[in-house]
Amino acid sequence: MLGVYQPGASALHRLGAGHKLLALAVFGAGLAALDGPLWACGALAAASAVWSAGGLGSPALIALLRPLVWFLVPIAVFQLWIAGLAPAVRTLAAILALVIVAGAVSATTRPTDMLAVLTRVLAPLRRVGVDPATVALAVTFVVRLVPVIGEIAREANDARRARGGGPAWRIVIPTAIRALRHADAMAEALEARGFGAGRAP
Numbered sequence: 401m402l403g404v405y406q407p408g409a410s411a412l413h414r415l416g417a418g419h420k421l422l423a424l425a426v427f428g429a430g431l432a433a434l435d436g437p438l439w440a441c442g443a444l445a446a447a448s449a450v451w452s453a454g455g456l457g458s459p460a461l462i463a464l465l466r467p468l469v470w471f472l473v474p475i476a477v478f479q480l481w482i483a484g485l486a487p488a489v490r491t492l493a494a495i496l497a498l499v500i501v502a503g504a505v506s507a508t509t510r511p512t513d514m515l516a517v518l519t520r521v522l523a524p525l526r527r528v529g530v531d532p533a534t535v536a537l538a539v540t541f542v543v544r545l546v547p548v549i550g551e552i553a554r555e556a557n558d559a560r561r562a563r564g565g566g567p568a569w570r571i572v573i574p575t576a577i578r579a580l581r582h583a584d585a586m587a588e589a590l591e592a593r594g595f596g597a598g599r600a601p
Contacts, residue, residue, distance in 0.1 A: 405506070405507060406508070408454065408455050408456075409455075410453060411453055412450070412454035412455075415508075417509045417510070417517045418520075420508070423505075427443075427447075427497075428498055430443070434490070434494065436490060437487075437489035437490040437493065440489065440494045440497065441493045443493065443494065443497040444493040444494075444496055444500075446497070447496070447497040447498075447501045447504075450501055450504050451500050451503070451504045454507060454508045456504065456508075461503075464499065464500070464503045468495075468496075468499065472496075475492065476491075476492055479492075515536050515537060518532075519532045519536040520532075522535050522536055541586065548579075548582060549579050552575050552582070553571060553575045556571040556574045556575045556578070557571050559574070
């Protein structure tokens with residue numbers, strides 16, 4: 401769900417990483433407390449305004465939401481079947497709103513700024529012998545790997561289609577192999593920079 405940073409000069413780009421992360425947390429908590437489709441649709445409109453404030457554009461928004469289609473359609477069908485139209489609209493609008501705001505935060509926040517904020521937030525872990533910088537770096541890498549693995553899976557699926565198709569599950573093994581190779585390359589880069597040897601990366 402979280403996109404790669406896109407440089408820009410918008411008000412959202414200039415806002416501090418800590419403020420954006422706090423606003424995202426408050427927004428997510430508010431979505432969980434919303435009751436009714438109208439409120440959720442209002443939150444979706446607000447999320448769209450946040451995206452526009454970042455100057456990110458419609459193509460980037462479509463790219464962000466396209467992978468969610470296979471996830472949202474079953475949810476919509478299930479909600480319509482079990483609970484009816486209003487709960488289905490509320491659920492879908494809330495999910496889309498949260499994804500859009502999270503994507504906007506990620507796309508307008510430098511990874512280094514995100515890492516610095518996470519390190520400060522996790523500072524109390526030092527009291528129990530945990531290095532906050534290490535945990536923050538791990539979280540940052542996990543977030544970064546999400547779109548990377550998605551792109552690897554897309555390329556594997558394109559290759560499957562170019563070879564004449566076949567069951568979709570066949571992309572699992574090549575995707576896993578390429579993901580592991582990518583992880584190994586990241587580990588080697590960190591080791592080359594001294595990470596894990598008593599020094600910060």
